Amino acid sequence: MGTPVDDVRVLRAIAHPVRNQILGELDAVGSLRAADIAARLGIPANQASFHLRQLAKYGLVEEDPDAARDRRDRVWRVVDSGGLEVDTGRVGAAPGGAAAARVYLGAAATEAHRLVDLCYAPPSAAPQGIHRSSSDDRLLLSSQEARELREELTALVDRWRERGRSGPSGPGGPSDERDERRTYILHSMLVPRPPVEAAEAAETAETDDA
Template sequence: MASKEPLRITDPETLRAMAHPLRQRILVELNVREHARAADLARALGEPANSISFHLRVLARHHFIEEAPELARDKRDRVWRPVVEQFVIDRDIAGAERAIAPYTRWLRDMFLRDRDAPGEQENFHEGTASGAFLTRDEAERMTAEVTAVLEKWWDRTGAAKRADPDDPERTYYQVVFAVGPRDLATEPAQED
């Protein structure tokens, strides 16, 4: 089982390894399945097995995953497992903003999505922005509560995904949570 302790990314090479969108998808799938072969991941992600194998080796070189030889059928069989569930990026690394760009694009799309467009009704979409007048202590306690809820749902839905990894009804939903002071008075006014 992967460590709950986040991997601290402190160098640009490891950041580039993690920032690739397919590698992020592989990490999510491996964390849910707990272990898999390249062929299993290729089938689940709809990608060629040779491409998945290449990306698995990159992830292993940067300590996101490792081989699990005790789960292999023979010496040629390569089974991979995650080493960590989460990572923290040192914000001083050149290019750190590229790692969060997919999240900010996705978040923007969630708020601007046309829910009446064809095909949009099949999945749930919601974007909410809220605020509260918090002390630092309250902000920290609220963050701990929200994090606990997110972890509970990750554990619950991960167990369901492991029980039936190919369930077509089970879709990966992204959740982004951020909390921090916002000074509306210093933000530039938007033109109409």
């Protein structure tokens, strides 16, 4: 399980799309320099450095001296390798939390839509040489069983995350081997099936009758 986010300022920090992507890269790779992050995200190095300092300010990233070449070499890692656990309801109850939660959820929804568009893009519009897939499964679960399933999936993803961090994509690995690997995003949702809206049901019936 990840570290609970209880600070409104932290929620605002991770709502920023670039900072969120930086955390994602560090989470996937393990440790990176500002220049590495800039190259992976396609942003200026000074912009990457600025956002890293902001993330460090809120205790989300820290320097990794063991991965540095010398004392002047600044390499960064996430503070908690288990990730973050955001409960917008709990944080939203704090002063200023409701507004921060809206911003965070809006940013998360925008990113989710972007990922869906990429996953379902036609072959001609999708990046070449990558694997992409989606699944849409139906499971009969109690609330407790849903939590247990989420925990099992989290443990599985954690094993693959550690495998990626220990591979050649980390700092110091051969560049040609690093180029063969990229950060994949596994976006999963586990929610009860929503009811069919009356308007949707009527539209379907009209289509079937046509």
